[in-house]
Amino acid sequence: MAILSVKKDSISLHNEKVPHEIVGRILQSIPSHVETSSLIKESGGTYNKSLLNATDTCKKNYHNGFEKAINLGIYGTDLGYVSIYKQNNDAMAYLTCIQSLAEELKIEQFFDYNTFKRLASNTHNMDSLLYLTITNFENINNFLYQQKRSEQSALILTGGWLEALYISCQVAKENKNERLKEKIAEQKIVLDQLIVLLSNYLDDENIKVLDADLKKLQTVYSNIKVINKYKESVMEEINGVYVMNDKSESSIEVTDVQIEEIGRITESIRKNIII
Amino acid sequence: MPEECIAKIGNGFTFLKTYKPDLAGKENEFSYVFSKNTNYMLLICGKNNNAQNIIATIFDSSKKEIASNYDKKNDRFYPAFVYNCTVTGIYYMKFTFKERIECCNGILAFKK
Numbered sequence: 544m545a546i547l548s549v550k551k552d553s554i555s556l557h558n559e560k561v562p563h564e565i566v567g568r569i570l571q572s573i574p575s576h577v578e579t580s581s582l583i584k585e586s587g588g589t590y591n592k593s594l595l596n597a598t599d600t601c602k603k604n605y606h607n608g609f610e611k612a613i614n615l616g617i618y619g620t621d622l623g624y625v626s627i628y629k630q631n632n633d634a635m636a637y638l639t640c641i642q643s644l645a646e647e648l649k650i651e652q653f654f655d656y657n658t659f660k661r662l663a664s665n666t667h668n669m670d671s672l673l674y675l676t677i678t679n680f681e682n683i684n685n686f687l688y689q690q691k692r693s694e695q696s697a698l699i700l701t702g703g704w705l706e707a708l709y710i711s712c713q714v715a716k717e718n719k720n721e722r723l724k725e726k727i728a729e730q731k732i733v734l735d736q737l738i739v740l741l742s743n744y745l746d747d748e749n750i751k752v753l754d755a756d757l758k759k760l761q762t763v764y765s766n767i768k769v770i771n772k773y774k775e776s777v778m779e780e781i782n783g784v785y786v787m788n789d790k791s792e793s794s795i796e797v798t799d800v801q802i803e804e805i806g807r808i809t810e811s812i813r814k815n816i817i818i
Numbered sequence: 819m820p821e822e823c824i825a826k827i828g829n830g831f832t833f834l835k836t837y838k839p840d841l842a843g844k845e846n847e848f849s850y851v852f853s854k855n856t857n858y859m860l861l862i863c864g865k866n867n868n869a870q871n872i873i874a875t876i877f878d879s880s881k882k883e884i885a886s887n888y889d890k891k892n893d894r895f896y897p898a899f900v901y902n903c904t905v906t907g908i909y910y911m912k913f914t915f916k917e918r919i920e921c922c923n924g925i926l927a928f929k930k
Contacts, residue, residue: 568848574852575835585930673832729854778885781900787901788902789901789903792904
């Protein structure tokens with residue numbers, strides 16, 4: 544794979560081991576936490592605010608760029624979770640935290656707080672709020688990438704991903720849902736991508752610690768087996784839309800013990816981040 | 819405008835991401851981790867929000883072509899297509915153009 548060969552060659556550009564263009568591709572490829580939050584809701588998970596990062600401490604707890612960026616990602620996922628459950632009262636508190644951290648990271652231009660506030664004031668607007676949250680984070684990532692501040696972008700994405708994984712694992716403890724379990728197991732692919740991304744910034748002590756923690760998680764994931772059987776797909780037109788039905792099959796061999804271990808490590812990493 | 823394109827997302831699908839292909843061809847390939855048991859819809863909105871002369875193709879992790887909005891047999895461009903994903907992995911979305919046109923937005927949405 545291109546990413547691995549690039550890593551092996553350790554090409555250096557703008558103090559990055561992975562070329563800037565490849566960094567951009569990895570940043571683009573990280574899936575949205577919205578998919579995970581939707582699955583949690585669909586699997587019967589009830590809204591649980593206690594799973595989320597507290598909003599009363601966001602202004603005083605985070606002191607350096609690392610803490611601010613990674614917690615901005617965490618709050619972004621929390622806002623997505625709150626929006627999917629249409630909890631507009633809680634959305635305001637998360638918006639305030641996001642605005643505060645964005646200001647401190649000098650990326651507040653991407654948040655039109657008044658529009659967010661208007662949308663969050665009505666449960667009927669929660670889909671629009673979700674859309675605005677996703678596109679604003681997309682714009683932030685593009686901006687940081689262009690400004691050669693990709694490490695902050697990587698931290699925002701890592702924080703968002705970690706929070707979604709943490710919430711999933713907590714829900715999975717109570718709700719033995721096979722799809723949720725598979726979703727947690729599938730994160731092996733994303734974790735590998737994030738570790739390649741963060742390998743660029745190991746000069747930063749905080750990122751070095753985070754990288755070591757994520758590698759503990761990677762060790763557990765390395766024992767999860769994914770078996771794919773490829774088959775030809777079938778294309779058909781349904782109501783004017785071209786639909787491609789993939790006939791390939793995939794199975795994931797993951798145990799409850801492995802899910803619990805992933806949950807335990809994720810909780811521990813997150814605890815050190817949210818302080 | 820991406821907003822107009824997003825408004826065309828089909829019932830039951832949730833917006834995920836926007837892509838802005840560059841006609842010059844430098845950044846026309848994007849990757850994304852797709853999940854099994856998920857339907858992904860890729861909408862293509864060019865000038866006047868139609869997909870004429872824009873080919874969006876999805877490739878799997880081994881770069882094998884698996885889906886496209888372009889029906890080669892009938893030379894027809896669909897403005898949207900759905901890929902029913904059964905294998906989790908990294909997928910690539912490539913945008914190419916049959917002729918020089920005003921470009922365009924790609925919108926990715928999903929449904930479980």
